[in-house]
Amino acid sequence: MIWNEEFETLPREALEALQLKRLKNLVERVYTAVPYYHKKMDEAGVKPADIKSLADLVKLPFTTKEDLRLNYPFGLFAVPFETVVRIHASSGTTGKPTVVGYTKNDIESWAELMARTLSAGGAHKGDVVHNAYGYGLFTGGLGAHYGAERLGAAVIPISGGNSKRQIMIMQDFGSTVLLCTPSYALNLADVMKEMRVDPKTLKLRVGLFGAEPWSENMRQEIEARLNIMAIDIFGLSEVMGPGVASECIEEKHGLHVFEDFFIPEIIDPETGLPVPPGEQGELVFTTLTKEAFPVIRYRTKDISRLITEPCSCGRTFYRMQRITGRTDDMLIIRGVNVFPSQIEHVLMSIEGVEPHYQIIVDRQASLDVMEVQVEVSESIFSDEIKVLEKLGKKIEREIKDLLGVSCKVKLVEPKTIQRSEGKAKRVIDNRKL
Numbered sequence: 480m481i482w483n484e485e486f487e488t489l490p491r492e493a494l495e496a497l498q499l500k501r502l503k504n505l506v507e508r509v510y511t512a513v514p515y516y517h518k519k520m521d522e523a524g525v526k527p528a529d530i531k532s533l534a535d536l537v538k539l540p541f542t543t544k545e546d547l548r549l550n551y552p553f554g555l556f557a558v559p560f561e562t563v564v565r566i567h568a569s570s571g572t573t574g575k576p577t578v579v580g581y582t583k584n585d586i587e588s589w590a591e592l593m594a595r596t597l598s599a600g601g602a603h604k605g606d607v608v609h610n611a612y613g614y615g616l617f618t619g620g621l622g623a624h625y626g627a628e629r630l631g632a633a634v635i636p637i638s639g640g641n642s643k644r645q646i647m648i649m650q651d652f653g654s655t656v657l658l659c660t661p662s663y664a665l666n667l668a669d670v671m672k673e674m675r676v677d678p679k680t681l682k683l684r685v686g687l688f689g690a691e692p693w694s695e696n697m698r699q700e701i702e703a704r705l706n707i708m709a710i711d712i713f714g715l716s717e718v719m720g721p722g723v724a725s726e727c728i729e730e731k732h733g734l735h736v737f738e739d740f741f742i743p744e745i746i747d748p749e750t751g752l753p754v755p756p757g758e759q760g761e762l763v764f765t766t767l768t769k770e771a772f773p774v775i776r777y778r779t780k781d782i783s784r785l786i787t788e789p790c791s792c793g794r795t796f797y798r799m800q801r802i803t804g805r806t807d808d809m810l811i812i813r814g815v816n817v818f819p820s821q822i823e824h825v826l827m828s829i830e831g832v833e834p835h836y837q838i839i840v841d842r843q844a845s846l847d848v849m850e851v852q853v854e855v856s857e858s859i860f861s862d863e864i865k866v867l868e869k870l871g872k873k874i875e876r877e878i879k880d881l882l883g884v885s886c887k888v889k890l891v892e893p894k895t896i897q898r899s900e901g902k903a904k905r906v907i908d909n910r911k912l
C-alpha cells in the first residue's frame with residue numbers, strides 16, 4: 480500500500496518543482512549556517528542565487544566522508560545545538576566515527592520515510608514488527624522503530640543477537656514482519672532448523688532487509704527458508720539512516736528513492752561527472768529537508784544505476800538498482816561497516832606488529848567471520864607461545880573495542896604475507912552472496 484499517496488505519486492513535473500524549491504532553501508540554509516560549506520561554495524565559485532534549476536545542482540561541490548572527518552564531531556551541523564534531539568554515528572575510515580544529528584522535525588521526517596518503507600514492503604497497522612536491527616548508535620534500530628510506530632504497528636524492539644530468544648519471541652508474540660540484515664535472516668533460519676521450529680508455523684509474512692549487500696540468490700534463499708516475502712531496503716547514516724529508498728512488494732525490482740526528500744545522482748567515480756541516463760556509477764545524494772545534518776551531493780561510494788521507467792505500483796519516484804558494489808574497500812561484517820584502514824590503525828598502534836596484514840572474510844553457517852592475519856617481528860615470533868597468544872588476544876580486543884565487531888587474529892612469521900607489486904591486496908572476501 481502507498482503510505483503517502485499525495486507525495487509518492489506526484490507527477491514528475493510537480494515533484495521536480497518541489498525539489499527545486501527545497502533545494503534552493505537548502506543551499507541558502509547551509510551557506511548561511513555552516514562555515515565549511517560556505518567556504519567550499521566560495522572556492523567553487525557558486526552562490527545560492529546560482530541555483531536556478533535542478534540542472535544547476537552539478538555546480539555544487541561534493542561532500543565526502545573526509546569532509547565529515549575534518550569537521551568531527553559536530554562541525555557540519557546546520558542548526559543551533561540546542562535544537563538537536565538525537566545523535567547517531569557510523570564507522571569512519573579511521574579511529575573516529577562519522578557523526579550525524581537530527582532535530583525534532585528530522586525525526587518526524589524519518590518516521591514518515593520509514594512508514595513509507597514498511598508500507599511499500601506490505602506492512603500495515605496491526606502488524607507485529609520484530610525489529611532485530613541493532614538499537615544504539617547504529618541508525619537501523621531506532622530509525623525503523625519510529626517508522627513502525629508511525630505505521631500503527633506494534634513494535635518489538637528486540638535488537639540484534641540471541642537468536643534462540645528471538646525465535647521464542649516470534650512464536651509467542653506472533654511476529655508478522657521481520658526487520659534485520661539479510662545475513663542475520665539466514666542465521667535465524669539456521670537456528671530455527673536447529674531448534675526444529677518449522678517457519679510455516681510462525682506468523683511471519685514479510686521481511687525488510689538491508690544495511691549490507693545481498694543478492695537475488697540470497698533473496699530466494701531467505702524467502703524459501705523463512706517462508707516469507709523478502710524486500711530490499713536501503714539507506715545510510717549520512718543521508719538519514721534506513722528510509723532513503725525501498726522496494727515495493729508489487730515489483731521487487733529496484734528501490735524507489737524518496738525523491739521529495741532526497742535527490743539521487745549517478746556519477747562516474749573517476750571524473751565526478753554525471754553518467755548517461757540508466758548507466759551504472761556512484762550514487763550521490765542531496766538531502767532536501769534535513770535540518771540538523773543536511774548534506775549536499777554526498778558521495779556514498781555505493782554503485783548503482785537509476786531506473787526511470789514507471790513502476791506498476793503507482794509510485795512516481797525513480798528506482799535505484801540494488802547496490803552492486805562499492806568504489807572503496809569498505810566491508811560490511813555482520814551489519815557493521817569496517818574499513819581496512821581502521822584495522823590498520825589498531826595494528827599500527829601495537830608494538831612488535833609489522834605493517835603487513837591481510838583480512839580474510841568468510842561466511843560460515845550464515846554468519847560473517849573475519850580473520851586478520853598479521854606479521855609480527857622476528858623477536859616476538861621466536862618468543863614463547865604464551866607471549867604470542869597474549870598479543871593475539873590484545874589485538875582482537877582492540878579491534879572489537881574500536882569496530883564493535885569480533886575477529887580472529889592470526890599472527891604469522893615475518894615475510895609470510897604475500898607482497899604485492901602494486902596496491903597491496905588487504906582483503907580477501909570469500910563470501911558468496
Ligand code: DLL
Pocket residue numbers: 569612618619688689690691692693711712713714715716717720721722779781801802805811816
Ligand atoms: O546501514 C542504514 C540502514 C539500516 C539501511 C537498516 C537499511 C536498513 P550505515 O551503517 O551508515 O547505514 O551504512 C550505510 O550500508 O552506504 C551501503 O554500503 C550499505 N547498505 C545499506 N543498505 C544496503 C542495501 C545503514 N539494501 C551503507 N544493499 C551504505 C546494499 C546497503 N548495501
